[in-house]
Every structure is written in C-alpha cells, then in structure tokens.
Amino acid sequence: MGYLDTFDVDASTNTLNISGWHATDQSVGKDHHFIILYDATKNRELGRYEVNSTIRNDVAKVYNIYNAGKSGFNLRVNLSPALIGDNIQVISRYSNATNGEGNYADYWFAPKTFNANKSHLDKVEVSNNQVHVSGWQVADASVKQQNHFVILYDATTHREITRQKVNKVSRPDVQRAYPNIANADQSRFDVTFNFNKATYAGHQLQVISRYSNANNGEEIKTDAWFALTTVPGNNQGFLDSFVVKNGQVTVSGWQAADTSVNQSKHFVILYDATTHREIARQQVTNINRPDVQKTYPTIYNSAKSGFKATFKLDNSLVGHNIQVISRYSDANNGEGNHTDFWFKAIKLPQRLA
Template identity: 40%
Template sequence: MANRLEFLDVSGYQPNAQNRAFWDEAKQLGVAGAIIKITEGTWYRNPYGWNQISAAKLAGMKVAAYHFAKFVGNSYQAVNEANYAIATANSMGLPHGSIIVLDYEERAGIRAYNTQACIAFCKAIKAAGFMPAFYSYSGMANLWDYEAIRQATGAKFWVAAYPRLGPAYSPDYGSFPSISAYIDGWQYTDNWRGWGVDGSVDLTGVFTTTEKVTSGGHLDDCHFEDGKLVVGGWFASDKANGKGNHYIILTDDQGHEFARQSVALSPRPDVAKAFPDIPGAGQSGFAAKFDYTAAMAGKKLRVYFRYTDDPAGNGNATDYVSLADLSKSAAYLDSMSVSFGKQLHVAGWFASDMSIGKPNCFAILFDAAANRELQRVKVAPVARPDVAKAQPGIYGSGHSGFNAAFDYDASLVGHKLQIIARYSDEEHGEGKYVDYWFDPFQGPSMPVLDGKMEQTFVAHDISLSRQQDGTLLVNAK
C-alpha cells in the first residue's frame, strides 16, 4: 500500500486554502486531491468554499466537496440537507459529476434509522448527477451500516481513524482500520505534516485520479422578470448524441411536474473553452421563461436541462438537474419618524417569493413586550426599481415598497414596538399570509417645538394676543 497519492480536506477553518500557493505546495508533497466543506445542516455555507474550490482546481487537484450532516436518523431532513448541499455545490462551481461526501459524525440515533437516512441523502446526491461518498469515524460503526449504504447507492467509503496524535507524515498501515472490504480513502491524521489540516490516503484512486470531463452543466440564472420566472444555464454531455430535442422542466423535490418548455440551444463559447472535452459544449445554452404560480411558491424546485429523442420531452433522455430556491424573502425599513399630528410614519420594502396570490398589503404596529397587535393599516405597494435591481431573484421586488402612518401618542414612547409587513389573500389581512417581522425598537419620543414637548389639551374658550417681542400668547379656559 506504499506510495499512494494523498488528499486534504479543508473548511472555513482554513482560509489560507483559498490561495493557489497552498495547493501548489501540497502538490509538491504528494497531494493530488482536495475535499472542500461546502455546507452543514440546512443553514451553513462555507464562506470560503467558492475560492477554495477554485484555487484547488487551478492547482490541478481533483476536487470534491463534503456536507456535515445534522439529520441523525431523519430521512426527510436528510433529503432537505442533500438538496441544500447540491444547490450550494452548483453555486460554488463544483464540477458536475464530482464526489459529494456525506460527513456523518452525530453520535446519536438508532443504527437502522441512521442508515436509512444516509441512504436517502446519497440517493438524492446521485439523482442530481454527483457521485455520493460516505465518511465517518471507524469507532462509530455501531451507528451506521456502510455495507447497506453501498449496496443501495454505490457510495464510496472514506473512513477516519488516527493511530497517533501529533503531526503525521505518512499513513501507518499497521494501524489500518479494516472495518470494510470497500474502503476507498483513509483519513489517518488531523495534523498532516504539521499543517493543522486533515490528511488522507487514496486507496482506490477515486479521490485523486482525474478523469476526462465529458458531461457538465450549471444553473447560471434564476430571477423574476415582469412576474415571470426566468431560468438559464448550460448543459453538455457525450450522452446527448441522437437526442435532438431540448427541454427545461420544473418539478418539486418529489418529482411533481409544474411546467416544461421546449427550447433552442444558444452559443456558449465560454463553456467550450472551459470544457474542451465535452461534445457540443459550444452550443449548450439553455434558457426559458415560465409563468410563476402559487403552487411553486415556497418550494425548492428541481430544474431539469434535458436532451431527449422524444419531441414531447420524455423518451430516452439525458438530464442535468439543479435546484432553484423559491422560498426567499427580504425586507428593509428605510425610515421612521413621529409627526406633530401624532402619527408614527414608517417606510420601507418587503419582497417575498410567497407573496404570489396575496394582493393585499399591510403594515402592522405590534407591541413586542405585551405580544399583541396595536394597529393595522392597509397600504398600496410602491414601485421600487432599486430593490428590483438588487434583488432580482425575489418575486415582486420591483413593487415591494410601502409607506404607513399609525396613530401614536405619548403612551407608546419607550415601549418595545415592532413593525410587521404582510401580504395576504384576504382583504382584512387574515387568511393565508406571509409576514416579515422587523427588529424591535423603542417607541420614539414625541416631536418638540421650541424645546418643549408638543401638548394636546381641551379648552372651552381660547384667545390669542401678540406680544411686543412678536411671540403669541395663548389664553385657554
């Protein structure tokens, strides 16, 4: 087993791996592969991931990615995490067909359920056109069944076992973790050559041997234009020969189809330059505009770029699959002020993919301390071309502005208040709705006049007289 190629895995803890020099030096020391952490759960993306992948590719490394799992034995959550990892891998430029590793380190759950959840994750990775791999510690084998995972998904196996502490310069094969006949990679140290990074040896070539790329794709664009959903990207494959019909198909993550369009391919000289070995790369552009529906809102759509021999878009097909997140919302409170007319004025914007089919817009003043609504006003949407430019990927961003005025008096000064922006399908603001809760604030002071607070009072009689200095004297009874 001597003289095998090695590979390193890095994460947000290694920002220096964004530099090509890091990988060039590693390459001189026998490293030929890089595995980059891209995601964790459904909430974390490695902020350095894109640069780390790019730097490793430039240095000639075979590049893979890994996802740190949090789903334990929940298969539904496992699929959600897989979809999150797939979308992130595509956005970070991981080559189509690369390995995405399931990093399973949760010391919890029941072995059978954990195994089924891992199988669900790996199947989703495989369905999206990537190669699944499974990673864990050898001492955790009682919490998962790799043989079952491999048989169900074909996942490669990367195992961690550290025979000694401190820097390691080569694997000690006398301490090899022989827990399976199908081990592809062994992570033998967490301090490779004193670099403070994990080091592994490639036993089968799967993590370090670069093969000629003959298929690839990417979802470059997903935005809204005049209420329509626009998607675009590229897909080229050596398996597209004889499949002269080209389609873009939208489904949910369960395969329910929303829409499909036959499209004409467009020139992509950039793809041909980047992937000279993929047949048809220079004419591989896909683009279409779809009606956006309420059924799509809140979903993570699967976007299929398809070559097929069937004019209807079925038949013998070759697909590239990516994800489009249609559950996005964004908002900002631009201004807030109190007028002499005892009103609290607020202005801002709120855009949401889930606002489709909800034409009624509201601003709500909420007492955050007492947890109750104080006032609700219906507002007319205001054109916001600046928001449309900044947030083209969110539905309705071009008409997301609002202005509202609430009754306001001294009793609310200093109270913990909150503004809620709402889209609703019901004219009074109930029914089906989507909200954005702005950060709580302390009720602002009332405005002042000549350094004194504005006062309101009731009088039966009032008279005015001008003083010698020009001021007015008010007498009230």
C-alpha cells in the same frame, strides 16, 4: 456534463431566468431539447419547455463530448406561485420524442429554494395624533401572498394596535439592489396610523411589514419585524413652593406627564441629595391646574397635575440638600413602572423651627 449559469428571478418583469449548458454523448439521435422545472419537495413536474440549443464554444474547448459546441440553453418563464418556497430543480433533457418522453437523457441540476425576504424601515415619526412609517419589504413569497399589510404592534404589552392594507408602490432603488427577488420593484410602503401618543407614552412600538394570502392578513404569511421604537412621552414639572416651618416642610407644584395615562398613582418623594437616600414619600390626590393646561394642552393630565404634600423633618437633616421628586406609578407602593420629575435641590436652613 452540465452547468447552470443562471436560475433566478427578474424582478422588473416577474419572470424566471434559466440558462446554462448540458453536454452528453447520449444526445445523438435525440433532436428535442427540453428544460423541465421539477418540484423536489412535492415530487412533481411543474412544466416542460422545448428550447433551441445554442452555441457554446467555451464548453467545446473544455469537454470532448458529442454536442458540447451546441449544448447551451436559455429560458424565460412567468414566475409561478408554485415555484415559491419549495426546492425547485431544473432538468435538462435530450429526447427523441416531441413530448420529451420516449428515449431521453437527463441532467438534474442542484435544487434551489425561492424564499428570499429582505426589508428596511426608512422612517418612524410619532406625533400626538399619528404615527407615520415608511420603508420596504421584498419577498419571493409575495408571488403567492399578494396582500401587503403594515401592522403597528405594542411590544410592551405584546398586542397589536392596528393594521392597514397597503397598495404596491414602486421602489426602483430596491429593485436595483435586489433584482433577483420577486417583488423588488413594487415593495415600498408609506402608512399613517391614527394614534393617541399619551396612551402609549414610554411603550416600545414595533412595525411589521407582512405579505399574506388572506384579505385579513392572516393564514399563510411572511413577516418583516423592524427594530423597536420607544414612544416619547412629554414630562414637565415645576416646584411652586418649599416652605420649612415647625419642623416640617410643605411642598407644592405640578407634574404633567403623558405616561400618567397608565401610571395613575401620584407620589411625592422627599430625597436627601447629601446622603443619597429617600427620606419619605406620600401618595397625593391630583389638584386642578388650569394654568398648566393652557401652557401644555397636549400633555395627557395637564389639567389635573397639581400636588401638595407635607413631611416631618428630622434635625439630622439640617444643612442637607433636599430634593423633591414627583412620581407617577402603576404600583400601589410607587415602584413598578414610573415616571419621575426631579426638582432642583434646596438646602435646609440651620434651624427647622
């Protein structure tokens, strides 16, 4: 009979703890007690260690077996990369030989795979010039994959933006929470990336923490993909004039939007807020607005954000509430991905002359 009390990692010392008991009548005449680590995936022995059997009165009370009272074992070994990812078995062996061979009696315990991977993203801060991220990832695979990277990924365009290799940083709180995962005590990351917010305004960013066996972060790796973060884009606008004359309306104003870096087509839309339908739209050429740039110097297109458009008005619109919409779009028809600024509705006069 046998039982494995513990078979896990001590993150604070990066060692493997093994304890349990093995009672067998066949231990008579076999004075050498070995614990063998066996890779059941690759079918090979990883190491054997002779141990001193310890007192187990609890086992003797339950089992009338020859050595039940002295059937315990305890072992601490360095956590080897060979243990990670495969099915690992503990074998308790009583032998009459000093090398553990000769005449012996084995007990094979159930296999265990060391492949835990836990993580958390504590913070994502996006500014005009930087992205600051912090968090942690604990992974048994880090024993084999000792290069830790943090990757900034654009989930909108499905491409990597940049990556940084990070140094191991202590996280005692994580170690307390996950004491049996290999690198829990050295799992923290805190990284700042250079970043042009306007380029990615409206995009969804994803932070990836990665352990890799390669200096470039590729080859064999273990990732933690964190939740999406939408890059905030500044979007400001103002309607300077709305002039009705001779059956038409001329509107002018400005819209400055970070997303215009990717949405370069500028439209002005006339919308009937009374009947909730679009009246007309025009694609316009942006006009220089140095006054807007002075007020909003960090918005991508503030220096050239002005617009002017003229629309014909139908008599059926008399008395209706009309809204002007300024829109940046990546499509020739003004649809696709777009960023709108809706100005306050204005009621048309009773006469359009």
